[in-house]
Amino acid sequence: MEFDETKTYLNLARAFAGESQAGMRYQLIAREATAQGYIALADEIKTLAKNETVHARRFFEELTKRGKELDNIEIDAGYPYHTGELTEMLKLAAIDEKNEHERIYPAFAKDAACEGFNDVAALFNMIANVEKHHEQIFNYLYEAMESGNLYKNEVPILYVCKECGHMQTTTEAWTVCPLCKSSQGFVSLNVPYGKEKS
Ligand SMILES: [Fe+2]
Ligand SMILES: [Fe+2]
Structure with missing residues (x-):
């Protein structure tokens, strides 16, 4: 064929x-x-x-x-x-x-x-x-x-500003970066790569 x-x-x-x-x-x-x-x-x-x-x-x-x-x-x-x-x-x-x-x-x-x-x-x-x-x-x-939890987590996790690199381990990311004044939209996400939905 x-x-x-x-x-x-x-x-x-x-x-x-x-x-x-x-x-x-x-x-x-x-x-x-x-x-x-x-x-x-x-x-x-x-x-x-x-x-x-x-x-x-x-x-x-x-x-x-x-x-x-x-x-x-x-x-x-x-x-x-x-x-x-x-x-x-x-x-x-x-x-x-x-x-x-x-x-x-x-x-x-x-x-x-x-x-x-x-x-x-x-x-x-x-x-x-x-x-x-x-x-x-x-x-x-x-x-x-x-659920409004894109920048919140039950236990503290590391959030990083993708603009200036400012980082902090916390349960909720800043709304305005204290270092560079970028908005929350620039903060790194906590995507659970490779994990099954629990
Ligand atoms: Fe594909
Ligand atoms: Fe795909």
Whole structure:
């Protein structure tokens, strides 16, 4: 069977489109966060946006290295088009990530394995694992913002001003940096990387 007749060929094209769009959607969320003064939050989201564009690159590479002269690929797939408040966007992004790692990429990995593309199956699984962490990060950010706890913690933790480096171990970050007078939006976040939601 020619590569362009496989499910894997179409799944890679769908995944490339999905990752490209996720990268852009997250840049738009970061833009809104910046506009609202949440600079450290915007930085976190820009990192996630970059992750998605790298995923897109890897899918593109896997697709183009196997395809013959690829001009145009017809795909049908649904992609998220959300709009709303910043907190709502964070929540919806978590749901999109959950869909990717629980439903979409495992199915694509299965198709790839069935068609004998074990390295592509492994790539889908590796990226699904990243998306699981992305879901956790978005959920954390959503819940912290929604509950007003983005800059509060039950036990003292280290907060750092990303502008001047001022740091303090406390249960609540300063609203105005005592050193450089930057706003709270510049204070580092307490994102629980790699931890399951408790
Ligand atoms: Fe991704
Ligand atoms: Fe992601």
